[in-house]
Amino acid sequence: MNILVISSVMPAPLSGKKRENDVLFKTANLHEDANNRVRYAFLFVVPYSNFILSLFSKKWKEYRTLRKKGYYLHENRKIEVIAVPSFRSDYLVKRFLINICFNFYRKRLKSTIVKNHIDLVHAHNVGTDAALAAKINARYKIPYVITTRNIHNNRITSYVRKNLSMAKLLISLTPTLKRIADNFNENSILIPHGIDDVFFSHPSKGANISGKLKVVTICRLLNWKNIDKVLCALEKADFDFNYDIYGDGPDEERLKKMVDSLSIKNKVAFKGYTNYASIPSILGQYDVFVLVSYPETFGRIYIESMAVGVPVIAAKGCGMDGFVADGKEGFLIDHENVDSILNVLTHIAENRAILTNISQHSRLLARHFIWSNVIGKINDSYLKAIKWQTF
Secondary structure, eight states, X not given: OEEEEEESOSOOSSTTTTTOOOHHHXXXXXXXXXXXXOEEEEEEEEEXXXXXXXXXXXXXXXXXXXXXXXXXXXXXXXXXXXXXXXOSSOHHHHHHHHHHHHHHTHHHHHHHHHHTTOOEEEESSTTHHHHHHHHHHHHHOOOEEEEOTTTTTSOOXXXXXXXXHHSSEEEXXXXXXXXXXXXXXXXXXXXXOOBOGGGGGSOOOOOOOSSOEEEEEESOOOGGXXXXXXHXXXXXXXXXXXXXXXXXXXXXXXXXXXXXXXXXXXXXXXXXXXXXXXXXXXXXXXXXXXXXXXXXSOOHHHHHHHHHTOOEEEETTSTTBTTXXXXXXXXXXXXXXXXXXXXXXXXXXXXXXXXXXXXXXXXXXXXXXXXXXXXXXXHHHHHHHHHHHTO
16 A cells, blocks of 8 residues: 655755654654555645745745755655645636646656555645645546645635545544534544654653642744733733743744743743653643644644643644543633633642643543554555545
Protein backbone atom coordinates (compact mmCIF):
# COMPACT_ATOMS: atom_id res chain seq x y z
CA MET A 1 0.00 0.00 0.00
CA ASN A 2 1.71 3.16 -1.26
CA ILE A 3 0.43 6.55 -0.13
CA LEU A 4 1.02 9.98 -1.66
CA VAL A 5 0.57 12.75 0.92
CA ILE A 6 -0.28 16.21 -0.43
CA SER A 7 0.09 19.01 2.11
CA SER A 8 1.49 22.42 2.91
CA VAL A 9 1.58 21.59 6.65
CA MET A 10 4.98 20.01 7.19
CA PRO A 11 8.50 21.14 8.10
CA ALA A 12 10.26 22.71 5.12
CA PRO A 13 13.31 24.92 4.40
CA LEU A 14 11.24 28.08 4.74
CA SER A 15 11.53 30.60 7.57
CA GLY A 16 7.93 30.07 8.61
CA LYS A 17 8.02 26.27 8.27
CA LYS A 18 11.26 25.15 9.91
CA ARG A 19 9.42 24.39 13.16
CA GLU A 20 6.17 23.37 11.55
CA ASN A 21 4.30 20.44 13.10
CA ASP A 22 5.96 17.21 11.96
CA VAL A 23 2.93 15.01 12.65
CA LEU A 24 2.57 13.88 9.02
CA PHE A 25 6.13 12.55 8.96
CA LYS A 26 5.60 11.00 12.38
CA THR A 27 2.46 9.27 11.15
CA ALA A 28 4.24 7.96 8.04
CA ASN A 29 7.22 6.66 10.02
CA LEU A 30 5.05 4.82 12.53
CA HIS A 31 2.75 3.42 9.85
CA GLU A 32 5.69 2.11 7.83
CA ASP A 33 7.18 0.58 10.98
CA ALA A 34 3.88 -1.09 11.88
CA ASN A 35 3.24 -2.43 8.37
CA ASN A 36 6.20 -3.29 6.15
CA ARG A 37 3.93 -3.24 3.09
CA VAL A 38 3.24 0.47 3.50
CA ARG A 39 5.33 3.23 1.92
CA TYR A 40 4.79 6.99 1.81
CA ALA A 41 5.73 9.69 -0.67
CA PHE A 42 5.22 13.42 -0.05
CA LEU A 43 4.19 16.39 -2.18
CA PHE A 44 4.68 19.79 -0.55
CA VAL A 45 2.51 22.62 -1.89
CA VAL A 46 3.76 26.22 -1.77
CA PRO A 47 2.28 29.45 -3.12
CA TYR A 48 3.63 30.29 -6.56
CA SER A 49 6.27 33.02 -6.60
CA ASN A 50 8.22 34.52 -9.50
CA PHE A 51 11.08 37.02 -9.72
CA ILE A 52 8.83 40.07 -9.28
CA LEU A 53 7.04 38.65 -6.21
CA SER A 54 10.37 37.60 -4.71
CA LEU A 55 11.41 41.25 -4.55
CA PHE A 56 8.65 42.08 -2.08
CA SER A 57 9.66 39.94 0.88
CA LYS A 58 11.95 37.23 2.17
CA LYS A 59 8.99 34.84 2.33
CA TRP A 60 8.20 35.17 -1.37
CA LYS A 61 11.88 34.90 -2.24
CA GLU A 62 12.05 31.62 -0.32
CA TYR A 63 8.95 30.33 -2.11
CA ARG A 64 10.57 31.08 -5.47
CA THR A 65 13.85 29.42 -4.49
CA LEU A 66 12.10 26.27 -3.32
CA ARG A 67 9.85 26.20 -6.38
CA LYS A 68 12.82 26.37 -8.71
CA LYS A 69 14.66 23.62 -6.83
CA GLY A 70 11.60 21.41 -6.96
CA TYR A 71 12.32 19.30 -3.88
CA TYR A 72 13.97 19.20 -0.46
CA LEU A 73 15.20 16.49 1.90
CA HIS A 74 13.76 15.77 5.30
CA GLU A 75 14.53 12.77 7.51
CA ASN A 76 16.01 10.86 4.56
CA ARG A 77 12.91 11.51 2.50
CA LYS A 78 12.85 13.41 -0.77
CA ILE A 79 9.90 15.79 -0.65
CA GLU A 80 8.65 16.89 -4.06
CA VAL A 81 7.57 20.54 -4.30
CA ILE A 82 4.96 22.11 -6.55
CA ALA A 83 3.79 25.73 -6.58
CA VAL A 84 0.18 26.83 -6.94
CA PRO A 85 -0.87 30.48 -7.28
CA SER A 86 -2.72 31.55 -4.16
CA PHE A 87 -6.16 33.11 -4.59
CA ARG A 88 -7.96 32.25 -1.39
CA SER A 89 -11.23 34.05 -1.98
CA ASP A 90 -11.92 33.37 -5.65
CA TYR A 91 -12.46 29.67 -6.30
CA LEU A 92 -13.38 30.17 -9.96
CA VAL A 93 -9.95 31.64 -10.55
CA LYS A 94 -8.37 29.06 -8.28
CA ARG A 95 -10.00 26.20 -10.18
CA PHE A 96 -8.59 27.56 -13.42
CA LEU A 97 -5.13 27.92 -11.88
CA ILE A 98 -5.25 24.42 -10.37
CA ASN A 99 -5.85 23.06 -13.88
CA ILE A 100 -2.91 25.03 -15.26
CA CYS A 101 -0.72 23.93 -12.36
CA PHE A 102 -1.67 20.27 -12.81
CA ASN A 103 -0.87 20.36 -16.50
CA PHE A 104 2.39 22.22 -15.90
CA TYR A 105 3.55 19.58 -13.39
CA ARG A 106 1.95 16.60 -15.11
CA LYS A 107 5.27 14.92 -16.03
CA ARG A 108 6.65 15.23 -12.51
CA LEU A 109 3.37 14.11 -10.94
CA LYS A 110 3.22 11.12 -13.27
CA SER A 111 6.82 10.25 -12.45
CA THR A 112 6.10 10.42 -8.71
CA ILE A 113 2.98 8.28 -9.08
CA VAL A 114 4.63 5.66 -11.28
CA LYS A 115 7.95 5.52 -9.41
CA ASN A 116 6.24 5.09 -6.06
CA HIS A 117 3.43 2.84 -7.34
CA ILE A 118 0.87 5.07 -5.65
CA ASP A 119 -2.35 3.33 -4.56
CA LEU A 120 -3.95 6.18 -2.63
CA VAL A 121 -3.64 9.96 -2.34
CA HIS A 122 -4.17 11.67 1.01
CA ALA A 123 -4.89 15.40 0.74
CA HIS A 124 -4.50 17.34 3.97
CA ASN A 125 -6.81 20.29 3.44
CA VAL A 126 -10.10 20.84 1.66
CA GLY A 127 -8.75 23.51 -0.68
CA THR A 128 -5.68 23.20 -2.89
CA ASP A 129 -4.60 19.78 -1.60
CA ALA A 130 -8.02 18.26 -2.24
CA ALA A 131 -8.23 19.89 -5.68
CA LEU A 132 -4.92 18.36 -6.72
CA ALA A 133 -5.98 14.96 -5.38
CA ALA A 134 -9.20 15.18 -7.39
CA LYS A 135 -7.23 15.99 -10.56
CA ILE A 136 -4.96 12.98 -9.95
CA ASN A 137 -8.03 10.82 -9.48
CA ALA A 138 -9.57 12.06 -12.73
CA ARG A 139 -6.38 11.45 -14.71
CA TYR A 140 -5.00 8.26 -13.12
CA LYS A 141 -8.07 6.74 -11.38
CA ILE A 142 -6.24 6.71 -8.05
CA PRO A 143 -8.62 7.09 -5.09
CA TYR A 144 -8.13 9.87 -2.60
CA VAL A 145 -9.05 10.71 0.97
CA ILE A 146 -9.14 14.17 2.52
CA THR A 147 -8.30 15.34 6.01
CA THR A 148 -10.87 18.06 6.58
CA ARG A 149 -8.40 20.67 7.80
CA ASN A 150 -9.80 24.19 7.23
CA ILE A 151 -13.28 22.94 6.36
CA HIS A 152 -14.62 25.34 9.00
CA ASN A 153 -12.70 28.28 7.52
CA ASN A 154 -13.22 27.71 3.81
CA ARG A 155 -16.02 28.92 1.64
CA ILE A 156 -17.62 25.67 0.49
CA THR A 157 -18.26 26.38 -3.17
CA SER A 158 -19.68 23.84 -5.61
CA TYR A 159 -16.09 23.12 -6.66
CA VAL A 160 -14.96 22.32 -3.11
CA ARG A 161 -18.17 20.41 -2.44
CA LYS A 162 -17.59 18.21 -5.49
CA ASN A 163 -14.02 17.41 -4.42
CA LEU A 164 -15.27 16.50 -0.94
CA SER A 165 -18.09 14.32 -2.26
CA MET A 166 -15.82 12.45 -4.70
CA ALA A 167 -13.33 11.51 -1.98
CA LYS A 168 -13.48 7.90 -0.84
CA LEU A 169 -13.25 9.08 2.74
CA LEU A 170 -13.23 12.29 4.76
CA ILE A 171 -11.03 12.11 7.85
CA SER A 172 -11.63 14.68 10.57
CA LEU A 173 -9.26 15.36 13.43
CA THR A 174 -11.97 16.56 15.82
CA PRO A 175 -15.70 16.01 16.43
CA THR A 176 -16.35 19.65 15.48
CA LEU A 177 -14.82 19.17 12.03
CA LYS A 178 -16.53 15.80 11.57
CA ARG A 179 -19.97 17.34 12.17
CA ILE A 180 -19.30 19.70 9.27
CA ALA A 181 -17.77 17.01 7.06
CA ASP A 182 -20.78 14.72 7.52
CA ASN A 183 -22.77 17.13 5.34
CA PHE A 184 -20.57 16.49 2.30
CA ASN A 185 -19.78 12.78 2.27
CA GLU A 186 -21.44 9.78 3.90
CA ASN A 187 -18.02 8.19 4.39
CA SER A 188 -16.87 10.53 7.13
CA ILE A 189 -14.84 9.33 10.10
CA LEU A 190 -12.94 10.70 13.10
CA ILE A 191 -9.22 9.94 13.43
CA PRO A 192 -7.24 12.36 15.64
CA HIS A 193 -3.48 12.69 15.73
CA GLY A 194 -1.62 10.46 18.14
CA ILE A 195 0.73 11.12 21.04
CA ASP A 196 3.88 9.37 22.20
CA ASP A 197 3.79 6.88 25.07
CA VAL A 198 6.52 8.85 26.84
CA PHE A 199 3.97 11.38 28.06
CA PHE A 200 2.36 8.70 30.22
CA SER A 201 5.75 8.03 31.81
CA HIS A 202 5.99 11.59 33.18
CA PRO A 203 3.04 11.94 35.57
CA SER A 204 2.56 15.37 37.07
CA LYS A 205 3.78 16.09 40.56
CA GLY A 206 0.17 16.10 41.80
CA ALA A 207 -2.18 18.82 42.86
CA ASN A 208 -0.56 21.96 44.23
CA ILE A 209 -2.93 22.41 47.17
CA SER A 210 -1.43 25.69 48.31
CA GLY A 211 0.96 28.30 47.05
CA LYS A 212 1.12 29.94 43.67
CA LEU A 213 -0.94 28.51 40.84
CA LYS A 214 1.53 27.39 38.19
CA VAL A 215 0.16 28.07 34.72
CA VAL A 216 1.86 27.15 31.45
CA THR A 217 1.43 27.65 27.71
CA ILE A 218 3.53 25.81 25.11
CA CYS A 219 2.96 26.81 21.49
CA ARG A 220 4.17 28.76 18.50
CA LEU A 221 3.67 32.42 19.35
CA LEU A 222 1.03 33.53 16.85
CA ASN A 223 -1.71 36.11 17.33
CA TRP A 224 -4.55 33.60 16.95
CA LYS A 225 -3.19 31.62 19.90
CA ASN A 226 -4.80 34.36 22.04
CA ILE A 227 -2.04 34.49 24.64
CA ASP A 228 -2.82 38.18 25.01
CA LYS A 229 -6.31 37.22 26.26
CA VAL A 230 -4.76 35.01 28.94
CA LEU A 231 -2.47 37.85 29.99
CA CYS A 232 -5.43 40.23 30.24
CA ALA A 233 -7.27 37.70 32.38
CA LEU A 234 -4.31 37.20 34.71
CA GLU A 235 -3.86 40.96 35.03
CA LYS A 236 -7.24 40.97 36.80
CA ALA A 237 -6.55 37.90 38.98
CA ASP A 238 -6.86 38.09 42.77
CA PHE A 239 -4.86 34.89 43.35
CA ASP A 240 -1.10 34.40 43.27
CA PHE A 241 0.38 32.69 40.24
CA ASN A 242 3.32 32.19 37.91
CA TYR A 243 2.69 32.05 34.17
CA ASP A 244 5.39 30.54 31.94
CA ILE A 245 5.21 30.77 28.15
CA TYR A 246 7.29 28.36 26.06
CA GLY A 247 7.78 28.92 22.35
CA ASP A 248 8.78 31.53 19.82
CA GLY A 249 7.20 33.08 16.78
CA PRO A 250 6.14 36.30 15.06
CA ASP A 251 3.93 37.44 17.97
CA GLU A 252 6.70 37.20 20.56
CA GLU A 253 7.86 40.82 20.46
CA ARG A 254 4.32 42.18 20.75
CA LEU A 255 3.53 39.91 23.69
CA LYS A 256 6.72 40.89 25.52
CA LYS A 257 5.92 44.57 25.10
CA MET A 258 2.43 43.89 26.39
CA VAL A 259 3.75 42.12 29.48
CA ASP A 260 6.14 45.01 30.20
CA SER A 261 3.12 47.32 30.37
CA LEU A 262 1.23 45.12 32.85
CA SER A 263 1.42 44.96 36.63
CA ILE A 264 1.99 41.19 36.45
CA LYS A 265 5.26 41.39 34.52
CA ASN A 266 7.20 39.84 37.42
CA LYS A 267 4.88 36.81 37.36
CA VAL A 268 5.18 36.09 33.63
CA ALA A 269 8.24 34.47 32.04
CA PHE A 270 9.01 33.83 28.38
CA LYS A 271 10.99 30.59 28.35
CA GLY A 272 11.73 30.52 24.62
CA TYR A 273 11.70 27.58 22.26
CA THR A 274 12.00 24.13 23.82
CA ASN A 275 12.70 20.90 22.00
CA TYR A 276 9.99 18.29 21.82
CA ALA A 277 11.83 15.76 23.99
CA SER A 278 11.72 18.17 26.94
CA ILE A 279 7.99 18.81 26.87
CA PRO A 280 6.83 15.84 29.01
CA SER A 281 9.05 16.79 31.94
CA ILE A 282 8.22 20.50 31.54
CA LEU A 283 4.46 19.90 31.61
CA GLY A 284 4.69 17.90 34.80
CA GLN A 285 5.91 20.96 36.71
CA TYR A 286 2.62 22.86 36.31
CA ASP A 287 -0.92 22.84 37.69
CA VAL A 288 -2.81 23.82 34.56
CA PHE A 289 -2.13 24.20 30.83
CA VAL A 290 -3.91 27.05 29.08
CA LEU A 291 -4.14 27.64 25.33
CA VAL A 292 -7.30 29.28 24.01
CA SER A 293 -6.24 29.42 20.37
CA TYR A 294 -8.97 29.89 17.79
CA PRO A 295 -9.30 28.48 15.23
CA GLU A 296 -7.41 25.34 16.24
CA THR A 297 -7.65 22.29 13.97
CA PHE A 298 -6.56 19.85 16.67
CA GLY A 299 -3.67 20.68 19.00
CA ARG A 300 -1.63 17.64 20.10
CA ILE A 301 -0.22 19.61 23.02
CA TYR A 302 -3.60 19.46 24.78
CA ILE A 303 -3.62 15.66 24.69
CA GLU A 304 0.04 15.53 25.69
CA SER A 305 -0.71 17.73 28.68
CA MET A 306 -3.64 15.53 29.70
CA ALA A 307 -1.48 12.41 29.34
CA VAL A 308 0.92 13.90 31.87
CA GLY A 309 -2.06 14.66 34.10
CA VAL A 310 -2.13 18.43 33.76
CA PRO A 311 -5.69 19.74 33.16
CA VAL A 312 -6.18 21.94 30.10
CA ILE A 313 -8.11 25.11 29.35
CA ALA A 314 -9.09 25.33 25.68
CA ALA A 315 -11.52 27.22 23.45
CA LYS A 316 -15.08 26.12 22.77
CA GLY A 317 -15.93 25.14 19.21
CA CYS A 318 -12.34 24.20 18.47
CA GLY A 319 -9.87 21.29 18.60
CA MET A 320 -10.69 19.88 22.04
CA ASP A 321 -14.42 20.59 21.98
CA GLY A 322 -16.10 17.20 21.68
CA PHE A 323 -13.19 15.34 23.25
CA VAL A 324 -13.02 17.21 26.56
CA ALA A 325 -16.13 17.40 28.72
CA ASP A 326 -16.12 20.80 30.39
CA GLY A 327 -15.22 20.39 34.05
CA LYS A 328 -14.38 16.68 33.74
CA GLU A 329 -11.18 16.29 31.68
CA GLY A 330 -10.51 20.01 31.41
CA PHE A 331 -12.25 23.31 30.76
CA LEU A 332 -13.74 24.89 27.63
CA ILE A 333 -14.15 28.66 27.49
CA ASP A 334 -15.19 31.45 25.15
CA HIS A 335 -11.89 32.49 23.58
CA GLU A 336 -13.11 36.06 23.06
CA ASN A 337 -14.20 36.52 26.67
CA VAL A 338 -11.36 37.49 29.02
CA ASP A 339 -13.64 37.11 32.04
CA SER A 340 -14.41 33.54 30.97
CA ILE A 341 -10.69 32.71 31.14
CA LEU A 342 -10.34 34.52 34.46
CA ASN A 343 -13.34 32.75 35.99
CA VAL A 344 -11.96 29.29 35.20
CA LEU A 345 -8.48 30.13 36.49
CA THR A 346 -9.97 31.64 39.65
CA HIS A 347 -12.15 28.55 40.14
CA ILE A 348 -9.06 26.34 39.90
CA ALA A 349 -7.00 28.56 42.18
CA GLU A 350 -9.69 28.56 44.87
CA ASN A 351 -10.55 24.86 44.55
CA ARG A 352 -7.21 23.10 44.06
CA ALA A 353 -8.60 19.74 45.15
CA ILE A 354 -10.57 19.44 41.89
CA LEU A 355 -7.31 19.13 39.98
CA THR A 356 -6.68 15.62 41.29
CA ASN A 357 -9.96 14.27 39.91
CA ILE A 358 -9.63 16.15 36.61
CA SER A 359 -6.07 14.91 36.26
CA GLN A 360 -7.19 11.29 36.59
CA HIS A 361 -9.97 11.74 34.02
CA SER A 362 -7.68 13.56 31.60
CA ARG A 363 -5.08 10.76 31.70
CA LEU A 364 -7.79 8.20 30.95
CA LEU A 365 -9.03 10.24 28.00
CA ALA A 366 -5.51 10.67 26.63
CA ARG A 367 -5.10 6.88 26.46
CA HIS A 368 -7.43 6.87 23.44
CA PHE A 369 -4.85 8.89 21.50
CA ILE A 370 -1.83 6.59 21.75
CA TRP A 371 -0.17 6.11 18.39
CA SER A 372 -0.85 2.37 18.11
CA ASN A 373 -4.60 3.05 18.18
CA VAL A 374 -4.35 5.90 15.68
CA ILE A 375 -2.12 4.02 13.22
CA GLY A 376 -4.48 1.05 13.29
CA LYS A 377 -7.42 3.29 12.35
CA ILE A 378 -5.43 4.97 9.57
CA ASN A 379 -4.35 1.63 8.13
CA ASP A 380 -7.93 0.31 8.12
CA SER A 381 -9.32 3.49 6.55
CA TYR A 382 -6.72 3.44 3.76
CA LEU A 383 -7.45 -0.19 2.97
CA LYS A 384 -11.19 0.53 2.78
CA ALA A 385 -10.63 3.53 0.49
CA ILE A 386 -8.53 1.47 -1.90
CA LYS A 387 -11.01 -1.41 -1.82
CA TRP A 388 -13.96 0.90 -2.55
CA GLN A 389 -12.17 2.16 -5.68
CA THR A 390 -12.33 -1.30 -7.19
CA PHE A 391 -16.13 -1.44 -7.11
